[in-house]
Amino acid sequence: MNSADGTSSRSFLLLLLILFGTLSVFFVLPFLQPVLLGGLLAYLVYPVNQRLTPRLGRTGGAAVTMLATITVIVVPLLFILSAAASQAATLLRGAKLPDTEAVDAFSQEQFGTNAPTVETLSGPVSNAVQTGIGGVVGDIGGILSGISAFLVGGFIFLFTLFFLLRDGNKFIAWLRTAVPLDTKTTDALFERTNDLLWAAVIGNVIVAAVQAILTVLGFLVIGFDNLIFWGVTTFVLSLLPVIGASVVWIPAVIYLVFVGSIPEAVGLLIYGSFIISGSDNIIRPLAMERGAKLNSGILILSIFGGVAVFGFIGLFVGPVVIGLTKTIVELLADKRADPSSS
Known part of the structure; x- marks a missing residue:
């Protein structure tokens, strides 16, 4: 192959790389967060995986490390977040609303008798809240879509975690040889x-x-x-x-x-x-x-x-x-x- 053919071949390969690389980015973007989360968690528990791999093999070590990570980190974290959300709701329910008469008196003292009262303001706010609630309740399709997206994201997260634990060394070795x-x-x-x-x-x-x-x-x-x-x-x-x-x-x-x-x-x-x-x-x-x-x-x-x-x-x-x-x-x-x- 002469130099002209080599240059042409290299240029075409670069063009293909740009094309397929761009498509690959668009494929990954919708699931970027679970991929990144899986990668960060794999980095965090990788030392454990390294200790298990010589005894259980690459696949067995990665599977045990992933199950242990879910049991020790992910599940307790979900329980903690659930409990924190429940306690936050308790705090909001226990919060005392201000005395509306006192608020009205202060408003009129500062801005005159034509100042809006809590009652006059509550009408538009109530309507807005009802409209918002109606939209949320009525959007059943959006809720189901959200659940589906969560399940898909969870699968991609586990997939990323497992294969980075199992093949992380190979991926790093490939990067070392691939980067110019x-x-x-x-x-x-x-x-x-x-x-x-x-x-x-x-x-x-x-x-x-x-x-x-x-x-x-x-x-x-x-x-x-x-x-x-x-x-x-x-x-x-x-x-x-x-x-x-x-x-x-x-x-x-x-x-x-x-x-x-x-x-x-x-x-x-x-x-x-x-x-x-x-x-x-x-x-x-x-x-x-x-x-x-x-x-x-x-x-x-x-x-x-x-x-x-x-x-x-x-x-x-x-x-x-x-x-x-x-x-x-x-x-x-x-x-x-x-x-x-x-």
Whole structure:
């Protein structure tokens, strides 16, 4: 084959790659969240799978690891989320509505006798609520479609988890041979990806879990109810930069002051400041020793941007994507500075 034929063949292969690669992306996009979730969970439990594979084989080790993961992690997590949702509903039902007469009096005092009252405002609101409820109840087809989508997503999640556990090594080996990069650059990318995944998945989860447990213990001593809800809320907020557990315990301190429980409020303020929030300064550097090494502003953007694009799973995917982008730019800068390394 002469050089012209080789160039033509390569160009045609690239065209086919663009065509079929684009189609593949469109095929995966509707199920991106369960695929990403399965991949992250496979990364989390892969060390267990590595220990089981020599004894049970690749398929047996992956099956046992997947069943153990569902039993130990997924099922308890679903129960916890269900209990948290139930407790959240209890909190909403127990919330006291303001005195409508007092609200009307305040409104008229501030805005005059022509100010709208709670009764006049309740009519349009009630109609809007009834219309919304009617739409939700009437859309049986949408509900069934949602159930079907959930089942399909669950199947894809389990499929991804199992095959990444079983064939993850083969997939990584294929990537190493397929990417048109030298060995040093490929190793640097894989090492950086591993560090970013560790920081985003394991490091952040450890920090959030510790802060959630500490918050629940503090609330338990004070005598708060619905502890599962507060624990889940603290865990989720602790995954977010800047926000953290303080968004939960500081309002609790304010509430205790308003109800006259001053000693409890002072105790929670000290405990929250030094133990709950202070633990972040101790645990995060240890848990994220192999950290993302991203600027704080970029880290915040990557997390919230990831949530906006990928949903909840973007909490973990966002920093990985931004971190890899930064790494690729640095590798390109190195190659520009030292062309002989390419």
